[in-house]
Amino acid sequence: MGKNFTYLLGMLITIIIGTILYFNLCSDCIAGSSNNEVEQVVTEQATAPEPEPTSYPFAIANGDFDYSAEDNFNFDLSSANLRLPVSEKVDFGIYKLKDYLAENAGKVINITGLYSSKEANNTAFPNLGLARANDVKNYLVKLGIPSSQTNTFGQLKDELLPLDGVLLGPVNFNLADKAEDESETIAALLEKIKTNPLIVYFETGEASINLSAEQRQKVADISQYLDKVDGAKCLVIGHTDNTGSRATNISLAKDRADFVKSYLVRNGILENTIESSSKGPDSPIATNDTEEGRALNRRVEVTLN
Incomplete structure (x- = not known):
């Protein structure tokens, strides 16, 4: 009876010690593994490259008229007022467009302002893109392009990304024929x-x-x-x-x-x-x-x- 008791007591002590060692050692392994995984995720997030800001050139092409420049009209976020001064290359393109429209009275320049749904529209126009197109139109008019040969539009484009709070070229252009039923x-x-x-x-x-x-x-x-x-x-x-x-x-x-x-x-x-x-x-x-x-x-x- 004494020997059996001693034997059972030894087994019980062995089980207890083994259990304690298992939890101590394996929990350290699990914790180490979890920490490594967290560190890896954090490192990957920290090193992931930020998306490049969007940039659209000033470009107009219509068979007999073709002009482009890397620069364009730029706008602050949530603003419909174009940033001045405008690039000399853009101005040069506008003067060429002015001459072309003067020789082609049946043509119009369509101006489409782009905007993001993340921007606030504090203008009197239905959307910020149309307000931007209108401001660009006014700039073209000041340089001699008749407003009667312009059309303005707005287009939602949520992929717009700014550079230091400035949208680069959120406006595009295309030449078209005047609508037959315009009058x-x-x-x-x-x-x-x-x-x-x-x-x-x-x-x-x-x-x-x-x-x-x-x-x-x-x-x-x-x-x-x-x-x-x-x-x-x-x-x-x-x-x-x-x-x-x-x-x-x-x-x-x-x-x-x-x-x-x-x-x-x-x-x-x-x-x-x-x-x-x-x-x-x-x-x-x-x-x-x-x-x-x-x-x-x-x-x-x-x-x-």
Whole structure:
């Protein structure tokens, strides 16, 4: 009985010691293996190359016209204002394009601004790409290209990657024939805008403008019409309710009309195409007997001549 007990006790001690050694030694191995794997993953992540910023050249090719330059129009992230100065090579290409369009009145230059969904659109246009295209168009117009021979578009391109916060060449170009039904399109655009003008409402003391998606499209339509029709004017007309004197309201409505005009100019509508005026309380669209009606009368209408 004594021998058996001693034998069993020895076996039990051996099992306990073996178990302790196993867990101590093998847990160190497992921990070492896990640490090595973590270190390897971290090392791989640290050494993975960052994606290259995107860069698009200034390039226009259309059989009898062919010009390209590595430089292009550049924009800060979430901005529709092109960075100046523009490369001399790009300017040289624009002057060549100007001569080509002068000799080919049936051609137009399509300007497509690119934008990413990660960017904020703080412009009056439906998307940042269209706003960028409009700013480039204005630059071309300043160098002598008729706006009637330009078209502007916006295109979502989420693969855009900046270099130090600057997008390199987020705009492309192509030459095309003028649309055969362009005059009909422009006439329909005029009717659309005059029938349903852009209206901006103001609360007392308000000095900011936040446009809806529908209102942004109206701005784009107005801009398109102004580009296509020589001598066309954007009319910005201020209105008020009948609270206070007529003279005060005339002045107040003109101030609001000028404010909207400045907003449109900042967003790329050429200042010489905009006329601001005031009708004060003289053209209400609702009763002035209620607060709701007076709120509707405190407005600025933006239409075309």
